Amino acid sequence: MxxxxxxxxxxxxxxLRDLFAVVMLFGIFSLLSAAIFVTLDAVDVAFxxxxxxxxxxxVLMLATLTLTTRTESPPRHGTLLPLLVVxxxxxxxxxxxxxxxxxxxxxxxxxxxxxxxxxxxxPAEIGLPNVVTSVLASYRxxxxxxxxxxxxxxxxxxxxxxxxxxxxxxxxxxxGKGGSAVNHNLVLxxxxxxxxxxxxxxxxxxxxxxxxxxxxxxxxGVIFAAAFILYTLIFGLAAARAVASPxxxxxxxxxxxxxxxxxxxAGIFAGGDFLDYGVLASHxxxxxxxxxxxxxxxxxxxxxxxxxxxxxxxxGRTR
Amino acid sequence: xxxxxxxxxxxxxxxxxxxxFRGPTVYDRILAVNMFGTKTVLFIAVYGFLSGRPDFLDxxxxxxLINFISTVxxxxxxxxxxxxxxxxxxxxxxxx
Amino acid sequence: xxxxxSLTLILAGFWLLLSGHFVPLLLGLGxxxxxxxxxxxxxxxxFDHENQPLHLxxxxxxxxxxxxxEIVKSNIEVVxxxxxxxxxxxxxxxxxxxxxRSDVGKVIYANSITLTPGTVAMRLEGDQIEVHALxxxxxxxxxxxxxxxxxxxxxx
Amino acid sequence: MAMIVDALSWxxxxxxxxxxxxxxxxxxxxxxxxxxLHAAGVTDTLCAALILLGLMMQAGWGLVAVKLAFIILFxxxxxxxxxxxxxxxxxxxxxxxxxxRAEDDPSKS
Numbered sequence: 001m002x003x004x005x006x007x008x009x010x011x012x013x014x015x016l017r018d019l020f021a022v023v024m025l026f027g028i029f030s031l032l033s034a035a036i037f038v039t040l041d042a043v044d045v046a047f048x049x050x051x052x053x054x055x056x057x058x059v060l061m062l063a064t065l066t067l068t069t070r071t072e073s074p075p076r077h078g079t080l081l082p083l084l085v086v087x088x089x090x091x092x093x094x095x096x097x098x099x100x101x102x103x104x105x106x107x108x109x110x111x112x113x114x115x116x117x118x119x120x121x122x123p124a125e126i127g128l129p130n131v132v133t134s135v136l137a138s139y140r141x142x143x144x145x146x147x148x149x150x151x152x153x154x155x156x157x158x159x160x161x162x163x164x165x166x167x168x169x170x171x172x173x174x175x176g177k178g179g180s181a182v183n184h185n186l187v188l189x190x191x192x193x194x195x196x197x198x199x200x201x202x203x204x205x206x207x208x209x210x211x212x213x214x215x216x217x218x219x220x221g222v223i224f225a226a227a228f229i230l231y232t233l234i235f236g237l238a239a240a241r242a243v244a245s246p247x248x249x250x251x252x253x254x255x256x257x258x259x260x261x262x263x264x265x266a267g268i269f270a271g272g273d274f275l276d277y278g279v280l281a282s283h284x285x286x287x288x289x290x291x292x293x294x295x296x297x298x299x300x301x302x303x304x305x306x307x308x309x310x311x312x313x314x315x316g317r318t319r
Numbered sequence: 320x321x322x323x324x325x326x327x328x329x330x331x332x333x334x335x336x337x338x339x340f341r342g343p344t345v346y347d348r349i350l351a352v353n354m355f356g357t358k359t360v361l362f363i364a365v366y367g368f369l370s371g372r373p374d375f376l377d378x379x380x381x382x383x384l385i386n387f388i389s390t391v392x393x394x395x396x397x398x399x400x401x402x403x404x405x406x407x408x409x410x411x412x413x414x415x
Numbered sequence: 416x417x418x419x420x421s422l423t424l425i426l427a428g429f430w431l432l433l434s435g436h437f438v439p440l441l442l443g444l445g446x447x448x449x450x451x452x453x454x455x456x457x458x459x460x461x462f463d464h465e466n467q468p469l470h471l472x473x474x475x476x477x478x479x480x481x482x483x484x485e486i487v488k489s490n491i492e493v494v495x496x497x498x499x500x501x502x503x504x505x506x507x508x509x510x511x512x513x514x515x516r517s518d519v520g521k522v523i524y525a526n527s528i529t530l531t532p533g534t535v536a537m538r539l540e541g542d543q544i545e546v547h548a549l550x551x552x553x554x555x556x557x558x559x560x561x562x563x564x565x566x567x568x569x570x571x
Numbered sequence: 572m573a574m575i576v577d578a579l580s581w582x583x584x585x586x587x588x589x590x591x592x593x594x595x596x597x598x599x600x601x602x603x604x605x606x607x608l609h610a611a612g613v614t615d616t617l618c619a620a621l622i623l624l625g626l627m628m629q630a631g632w633g634l635v636a637v638k639l640a641f642i643i644l645f646x647x648x649x650x651x652x653x654x655x656x657x658x659x660x661x662x663x664x665x666x667x668x669x670x671x672r673a674e675d676d677p678s679k680s
Contacts, residue, residue: 024348027389028339031359034382038363038375046363047378059392186539188391190522191652195645197456199384201426204448205433206377208441223381230388233395243458320581324622327588331614334595338607346604346661353653354598354611358591360642361622368626376638383642387649394660432637490617493609494590497597506606529651532612535605537658547658549609 023061030057047206047219056222056307059229149257154306192234199227207300208293217296221303228308237312246312249305256302263294321369328365332358349393356386423453478565482527485562489531493549507554508537511544515567524566528557580628587621594618604661608654615650619643 030049037046207220228244332355339351360382367375430445496504513521525536525544533553538545548554590613597610623643627636 024352027352028355035359035362038366058389186518187522187525187652187655190519197452200452208444226385226388233391324584324588327591331591331595334599338598344604350611354614357615357619361619380642383645387653390653394656486616490613493613494593497593526651529655530616532609535608535658536655537662547605
């Protein structure tokens with residue numbers, strides 16, 4: 001049922017020419033996919049989808065829309081060739097899946113190789129109830145470090161692209177305070193003021209409880225950023241910049257990556273391998289715990305700082 | 320009985336989806352998406368019970384918060400992005 | 416100062432209820448988090464001085480109960496409209512005067528209006544609230560002014 | 572006692588589900604945006620609250636119930652604000668509500 005909704009939404013997205021409506025439907029799309037992830041028991045993925053897909057990406061897409069036009073330009077080429085390409089690719093993918101073991105088949109390679117080790121040994125080796133966090137932060141520490149660096153680089157890239165052409169960023173920040181209905185909206189202002197501390201604290205809760213339940217640095221960073229975005233939306237860019245200035249954010253985003261890598265290096269100095277947290281404390285499990293906590297903090301800091309930074313840039317450009 | 324509740328939520332989601340496709344104004348779409356979000360919160364909460372994993376509730380909580388923020392963002396976009404013109408004229412609807 | 420303390424306490428309660436893990440590490444992290452959030456909230460507050468209405472929370476309970484009753488009643492009304500013939504609805508637009516003194520009071524009033532289905536506060540400017548009501552009856556019951564009086568009693 | 576709570580929670584869940592579907596039908600049937608707003612209000616307030624209350628009763632006292640209560644609280648905070656902001660934006664954008672009779676004051680937007 002959910003899948004059919006998903007398919008219908010996709011068709012509608014393709015057919016609509018009004019980009020705004022498309023963005024709205026994308027919102028529905030990501031809500032749906034999160035619901036599907038939930039039904040597939042992929043809690044952490046659903047969490048990420050919830051935070052990133054439904055909230056931030058909608059906001060960023062809208063911000064992009066304000067930089068471009070609202071309606072899609074009519075296609076310049078025929079639809080036959082792309083359709084053919086898509087069909088062939090899709091066919092190839094379906095053909096590929098024919099070889100794959102049946103869903104949930106215990107003989108499948110994926111269940112023979114690393115998964116059992118992760119599932120069986122992780123409680124003993126890492127000592128965390130949430131296996132996903134163990135895998136992400138410990139067994140696959142290199143990958144995650146790579147991802148964080150990618151986010152950092154992406155942030156730097158957007159910063160350069162949009163920051164280079166900043167014509168009116170600095171001067172016109174506060175013009176919005178005058179005529180905008182959202183800024184003038186008493187109801188929004190009061191409720192946002194009540195809500196924001198709770199959102200922030202909730203983000204930190206997600207940050208530090210990634211060990212026990214779904215959550216972790218990525219999700220926490222996004223939620224934290226969302227609180228700031230809400231603040232920026234309602235009180236204006238200037239106020240938000242005064243709370244967390246772009247300079248501070250830049251430092252923070254780099255600091256997050258450095259914290260992650262630093263924990264890894266600390267492992268070397270303590271006599272282990274890079275990103276081996278077992279040696280960080282007297283007891284391996286305690287060391288793992290400490291290491292994961294620290295790198296999750298690094299991830300969260302980087303994600304939040306980069307997200308807020310990108311949003312500032314977009315917001316600064318749209319005025 | 321949880322199944323009945325989930326079914327009702329799903330049907331509501333479907334109805335909201337129809338409204339989101341139909342438009343006709345952008346506000347109708349925003350309304351539908353907002354409602355869809357609330358229903359997703361409910362869906363996740365009930366599903367968490369159905370499968371006995373109450374830690375899904377954190378996700379539902381995130382949704383309740385994020386959904387609101389994106390609605391505000393959308394409205395803010397209209398203040399700047401589409402003054403008057405974009406908002407008043409009902410758009411062409413699906414498939415032109 | 417009172418706001419800071421009340422915010423800290425409420426956030427602490429929020430954290431404890433969310434977390435459910437009472438080990439020293441998480442409690443410590445929670446304390447740090449709360450301090451961070453309060454610091455950020457303070458920085459945000461510095462830019463305009465709207466008071467935290469948290470201290471009103473305790474007086475809310477009777478109002479919430481009354482409001483819940485109203486919500487149930489008006490829900491039944493709206494559902495009847497939905498299943499009945501479309502001609503049964505009579506959309507109406509009215510203006511109300513919010514007699515609450517504080518901004519927060521006005522916001523509570525406007526939100527209560529919106530929270531009861533059948534009536535939506537569309538605009539709140541100065542002390543004028545513009546309301547869209549699904550039926551004339553719903554509009555009339557608002558004009559009766561009971562909700563406004565109850566919200567006014569909340570502030571004091 | 573336990574049975575009463577159980578039965579009550581089923582009643583809540585079913586009523587909530589019914590309200591949800593009603594709201595969904597409402598936003599399809601009602602003639603204009605502002606009236607649809609009311610229909611959506613039905614699903615956002617009582618429907619959500621009833622379903623979550625039903626779940627709370629199933630969960631019993633504990634952290635799960637507390638989290639459900641938080642969801643209700645957040646929804647009841649954000650729901651009306653979103654509806655209000657939406658109505659205001661629509662009005663601001665020049666969308667006129669369909670009125671029963673035109674003798675009400677013409678809007679001044």
